[in-house]
Amino acid sequence: MRLYDPPKRRRWFFRWLGIGVLGLLVGLSTWRNLNPPAGNGDKLKAIRGKAEEIVSSSPPQTVYEDVFFLELQHWNRLERKMYTVQSGDSLSKILHDLGVSAQNLGAWHKESLALCRPEDLKVGDLLEIDLVRGTQDPVRLEIQGEGGERRLFLKQGDAWVCRIETPPAFTLTETALGTIQDNLYSSCVDQGMPAKLIMDLADLFAYDIDFTSDLRPGDRFAVLYEITVGNGRLIKAGPIQAARMNVSGQTYEAYLYEFPDGFRDYFDARGRSLRKMFLKAPLSYRRISSTFTYRRLHPVLKIFRPHLGIDYAAPAGTPVSAIGDGKVIKMGWNGGFGRYVEIQHNGVYRTSYGHLSAFAKGLKKGARVKQGDVIGYVGSSGLATGPHLDFRFYKNGKPVNFLKTAFPHARSIPANLMADFGKKRRELESQLRLTAVAFHGTGESRHP
Known part of the structure; x- marks a missing residue:
């Protein structure tokens, strides 16, 4: 047997009543929008007509050109020439070689004062010159230094302006x-x-x-x-x-x-x-023509005699460096060794350098030298068939094999x-x- 529940029945009644009222309101609103009163229809027509009049009398919307198209037009008008500065170059020479008018040199110099100075060029600098296509007339000059700085000259009207930029x-x-x-x-x-x-x-x-x-x-x-x-x-x-x-x-x-x-x-x-204490060799990028041996055929005398050093074959004029710090104790002509330098490094070690073509400028007997200092240049002076360096190494007055000697760090x-x-x-x-x-x-x- 099911018990009577009045509160539950009332809740269902009001729920359905609310749904019915909401549906009635929606229906009335839709019908009103589809069938506006006669007076309101005239007002709507007037508003629509005014809007169309405003739109028709307004200027057309501005259309912006593609930036890539503008850049293309710019380069169609100009041409660029580039040049990397070489030894002995000057700005006037570079302009002449590139076929660019040099009539602006005075204006660039006047405008630059102590800032841009276009004539101060260094080997490796990169020049960019923009010209009006088909002419020799530049409108822009940029000088890029190897350090990243840029000296920029721009033509504005009939005048030139310059500025220096240091990019990040x-x-x-x-x-x-x-x-x-x-x-x-x-x-x-x-x-x-x-x-x-x-x-x-x-x-x-x-x-x-x-x-x-x-x-x-x-x-x-x-x-x-x-x-x-x-x-x-x-x-x-x-x-x-x-x-x-x-x-x-x-x-x-x-x-x-x-x-x-x-x-x-x-x-x-x-x-x-x-x-x-010592470098591995007194020359850079060289080849050893003969290694340490006590029995070697001398190339000029054609007899076997001890060769207590190393011959470094190299082009004449190749710089010869001191392999370590020391003092020049002999310098000059030394018989079959030709032009010759001998260095005392300390109380134990001594080195010699023979067949030189010339001595380093300023070098003299008694001078102190540092490791890596140039002391002379490869040659073929004395008894030599071709340019090479005769290098010898002595320990406690006796010749030793330099290539097999270990030295302290x-x-x-x-x-x-x-x-x-x-x-x-x-x-x-x-x-x-x-x-x-x-x-x-x-x-x-x-x-x-």
Whole structure:
């Protein structure tokens, strides 16, 4: 038996009543919109007519031209000539060679005063000149320096204005990884490495590697370095952050590290400076024509006699450097050695350099020289069949095989900085290994 529930029945009654009222209101509203009163219809027609009149009398909407179309029109009117400054160039010569009118030189000079100075050109500067097409008349001159600065001359009416701009620069980290094919220079260039850094790399390992006599096809290199770029140009190359070279099965490493006092240098994996008492050789990019031996046929005398040094065959005029700090104790003509220099490095070591074509300017007996200083130039003076350097190395007055002599390192990482150096070395090494995976597990790691 079901009980009577009056409250529930009332709730259902009011719910359906609400739905019915809402439907009635919606129906009335729709009918009113579809059948407006006669008076209101006239008003609506009047409003529509006024709106159409306003629209028809308004000016057409402005249409903006495509910016690329405008740029195309601009370059259809102008042409651009570009030139990289070479040694001996002047602005007037460059304009003449490019077929550009030089009548604006005076105006540029007057406008520049001490700021732009268009005649101050350096080798490597890039010139951009915009001309009215079909004429020799420039309307814009831009000189981009290798440091990123821009000297800009713009023609406004009949006058010229100039300004100097220094675009923002940013630093990138790059890597070069490759295999020696012919020589270090061409192999690094093939990997996109800046020429300056190739020389820096050679100097970096100059204490351990002779890049002409030691390198063989198949030897490998990996270099991590920085470049600074601005205005689409390379502003600065370097420094090298880390480098590894696998030469004749041995691996040489270099890591840049800065001391708290600001001193920066390169160190091997053990924290020892790559710098040593002596360079590996007195020439750069050379080849050894004969190595240390006690029985060698002299090329002129045609008799066997001890040759207690190394002959470095090189083009006449190649600079010869002192392999270490020292004092010039002999200088002048020395019989079969021709033009000759002898340097005392300390109480133990002495070196000599023979067959020179000329001595370095200002060099004299008793002068102090630093490691790497040029002391003369390769020649064929004395008893020599062709240009080469006769280099000899003495220890305690006796000739020794320089190529097999080990020398002490310069300043190394102190014990209290080894932990920090190790952390930074591992960071650099990991960046090298991301691209230099070919080094992994190959060759014997050498820490001289």
